[in-house]
Amino acid sequence: MHIEVLISPAVITPPTSAVDSGIGAVATFTGTVRGSENDQSISALVYEAYQPMAETVMHRLLTELSAEHPCHSVFVQHRIGTIPVGEAAIHIAVQAKHRAPAFALLAAFMDRLKQDVPIWKTDTL
Amino acid sequence: MHIEVLISPAVITPPTSAVDSGIGAVATFTGTVRGSENDQSISALVYEAYQPMAETVMHRLLTELSAEHPCHSVFVQHRIGTIPVGEAAIHIAVQAKHRAPAFALLAAFMDRLKQDVPIWKTDTL
């Protein structure tokens, strides 16, 4: 499986990547900053990462998960720094032959990310 | 839940819709035409729909599914006519507060679509 992982303060603009002829399914997830956190109205969240380890762990998780859910490629971008309400904190795109492994990989990866990848929401603005 | 359903011969260009402050999760699925069908190399698939019923059934399925998986909005576009390999036959975007109902609605809708929505692959080219 081809894996690309990017952690950056850049605004996330989901790539509309071309699809090769073996691909039948593209599943994506975008996590966006909501306007309230713990019932408080907010304008932004601040994210921080331990970048080398976060990238390494994401690679490893995706490699592990692809054994159970075979997919062609995964692209993950996580934004750090200050992210205004309505903008994306994370975008993941999975390409596979069929939709079932693409959905499964996407959902399982998000669960694992929230347990094991050293990225934090450190502040609300 | 806001529902938009579109069946059209137009090329699908996924809308990059703005996200309001209540949305934390956007899940999408794009189904693309693969270069082989039943082990035969192909250049395109031809899709046909019984359009008024297909639109009605998609609306109804989404309304039913949203009772179990509450989401803010769903946008579905299905292309008909000749669709070349690598291009999208269907695109779905689900917006929700949290990712779990978005993933669940997306997967369940695709399963139901393939059983109950009068759209057919009628030819391979």
Add this chain to the structure above:
Amino acid sequence: MTVLYFAHARRITGISQEEIPVRAPLSSTTFWDQLIQRHPDLASLRTSSRLACGNDFLPIDAVLEPTDEIVVIPPVSGG
């Protein structure tokens, strides 16, 4: 009674729509018998296809009215 044919049903019958003479309500079993009399090759789709009317699938025990527009829905394959 108006009958619409889509996909493989249209390919088999060679037509997308026809009027068939029906004067009284009939069961879906009788309806299929009549369709297959007109288009014998439709027999191959009988068990796998469903009937629809008014943008809704008909239950197996539906009674079809002479004024209905009935749609023959072969197994779908969208997405």
Add this chain to the structure above:
Amino acid sequence: MTVLYFAHARRITGISQEEIPVRAPLSSTTFWDQLIQRHPDLASLRTSSRLACGNDFLPIDAVLEPTDEIVVIPPVSGG
């Protein structure tokens, strides 16, 4: 031994990195005891945090070497 602090651990200690004097291998329990001696408020993160080294989480029974770079990983909240 180099120790890195992220997120709440950095906020509590007020620093993102420090050197601590360690001359012999030590258990993660002893390591935490030493950290909390230096920064008493880190006690609030002890049970919920994990330690990492070389981009990998350390098992609870890991032996830490004086030359290791140890990272304190409070509960994560990415995505």
